[in-house]
Amino acid sequence: MAPNFLSLPRELIDLCVDKLHENDNEESRTALRACSLVCRTLCHRSRSHLFRHISFSSQSTAKLIPRLHTLPEILGSTLETGIARYVKSFEIIIDSAAENASTDFSSLLRDPDGILCAIINALHGQGYGVRKFSLGINV
Numbered sequence: 001m002a003p004n005f006l007s008l009p010r011e012l013i014d015l016c017v018d019k020l021h022e023n024d025n026e027e028s029r030t031a032l033r034a035c036s037l038v039c040r041t042l043c044h045r046s047r048s049h050l051f052r053h054i055s056f057s058s059q060s061t062a063k064l065i066p067r068l069h070t071l072p073e074i075l076g077s078t079l080e081t082g083i084a085r086y087v088k089s090f091e092i093i094i095d096s097a098a099e100n101a102s103t104d105f106s107s108l109l110r111d112p113d114g115i116l117c118a119i120i121n122a123l124h125g126q127g128y129g130v131r132k133f134s135l136g137i138n139v
Contacts, residue, residue: 014045021049051086057093064094065108068115075122085128090119095138108135 017035020028035046058064075084094108109116116135123130 010041013041017042017045017049020046047083047086051083053089053091054087055091055093057095064092065111065115068092068119069113072115072118072122075119076125082122084122084125087123087130089132089134090123090130091132091134091136093134093136093138 017032020031020035022028029050032046032050035042036050037043056064056067058067074082075087076082092108120130120133123133
């Protein structure tokens with residue numbers, strides 16, 4: 001009978017998942033996503049690599065804001081299912097050479113739904129919190 005994967009020491013399992021993260025390519029990210037769905041033993045370690053840095057970039061806030069509105073729910077569903085505890089770095093970049101880049105950025109800051117506040121609140125909880133939060137315009 002083949003040995004049970006879960007009978008391996010946790011440190012070895014963690015090293016295997018960490019090794020996948022070292023190879024920063026699409027194939028490794030696909031493998032990490034698969035690991036996050038296999039079992040609880042692999043879930044935490046793989047998610048800590050997958051969601052360590054989240055970046056949103058867009059040409060305009062018209063495309064960006066709808067995407068951001070879904071984020072607080074994803075971040076803070078519950079401690080078990082949410083990903084907020086894994087996020088250490090978060091950035092929003094409006095990448096625009098157009099004349100309206102600063103207007104787009106202002107509209108994001110003045111969003112009547114307060115989406116930035118909701119995101120910041122979702123990224124902090126008891127025992128976890130984002131370490132870096134960036135807003136920027138690339139002109």
